[in-house]
Amino acid sequence: MKRPIIALDFPSKNEIALFLEKFPVEEKLFVKVGMEIFYQEGPDIVKWLRSLGHDVFLDLKLHDIPNTVKQAMKGIARLDVAMTNVHAAGGRKMMAAALEGLREGSGNSQQIPKLIAVTQLTSTSEEQMNREQLIKVSLKASVVQYAKMTYQAGLDGVVCSALEVELIKGNIAPDFICLTPGIRPRNSAAGDQERIVTPERARKIGSDFIVVGRPITQSENPLMAYQQIKNEWNGVQ
Numbered sequence: 001m002k003r004p005i006i007a008l009d010f011p012s013k014n015e016i017a018l019f020l021e022k023f024p025v026e027e028k029l030f031v032k033v034g035m036e037i038f039y040q041e042g043p044d045i046v047k048w049l050r051s052l053g054h055d056v057f058l059d060l061k062l063h064d065i066p067n068t069v070k071q072a073m074k075g076i077a078r079l080d081v082a083m084t085n086v087h088a089a090g091g092r093k094m095m096a097a098a099l100e101g102l103r104e105g106s107g108n109s110q111q112i113p114k115l116i117a118v119t120q121l122t123s124t125s126e127e128q129m130n131r132e133q134l135i136k137v138s139l140k141a142s143v144v145q146y147a148k149m150t151y152q153a154g155l156d157g158v159v160c161s162a163l164e165v166e167l168i169k170g171n172i173a174p175d176f177i178c179l180t181p182g183i184r185p186r187n188s189a190a191g192d193q194e195r196i197v198t199p200e201r202a203r204k205i206g207s208d209f210i211v212v213g214r215p216i217t218q219s220e221n222p223l224m225a226y227q228q229i230k231n232e233w234n235g236v237q
């Protein structure tokens with residue numbers, strides 16, 4: 001069964017340990033380490049999660065000049081993560097430099113983490129993008145443009161809303177990875193997310209990975225919430 005990626009958005013290792021205690025030890029999870037916990041605990045949090053047997057998506061959304069991103073990626077390459085990301089808005093040169101950094105950091109081995117780029121954050125609406133970023137096209141057109149740049153830079157895929165997956169795969173390639181956060185089961189609060197989709201719809205649309213945070217981490221019964229979302233994501237009744 002495909003595993004939803006759980007966003008471990010907690011302020012400390014201790015809180016993550018308490019959360020993980022709710023899952024059977026033999027259940028190997030796919031978890032996301034983002035800025036909140038990484039800036040508290042540093043790379044050790046990734047090493048610890050790997051030692052427990054979980055797969056890690058390291059979501060630090062790098063966005064800086066090409067050289068800085070390249071050097072940072074050399075460090076990330078040594079953390080044994082399955083996937084990591086940058087912001088496509090950093091440009092093609094930056095994304096290509098990120099890939100170079102990952103390759104060099106891993107000693108040019110074949111086994112480098114998947115590298116994907118954030119298009120428009122799922123918390124961004126079309127109206128906000130037009131008004132604040134002065135991007136005067138539709139949100140979908142902007143996402144596809146970022147996805148094309150990402151593909152041309154040689155990356156594996158993008159982070160987008162499931163609402164844009166069909167368009168991206170149609171314009172680029174069916175196997176271009178679309179990882180989709182902004183997942184909300186029916187009747188759960190959107191919070192700060194704008195472009196939301198249920199796990200079932202994300203499956204039908206063709207998302208390759210879904211990322212789910214608060215609907216699991218803030219649930220009264222995280223294990224049950226995880227299993228329900230996992231079943232829905234896999235089309236299991």
Ligand SMILES: O=C(O)c1cc(=O)[nH]c(=O)n1[C@@H]1O[C@H](COP(=O)(O)O)[C@@H](O)[C@H]1O
Pocket residue numbers: 007009034059061085118120121122123159160181182183191193211212213214215
């Ligand atoms: O790169 C990401 O993971 C990401 C990109 C994006 O466009 N939107 C987005 O929500 N995310 C991350 O996905 C997670 C979503 O969490 P919830 O909204 O709690 O399900 C958060 O950790 C975000 O940082």
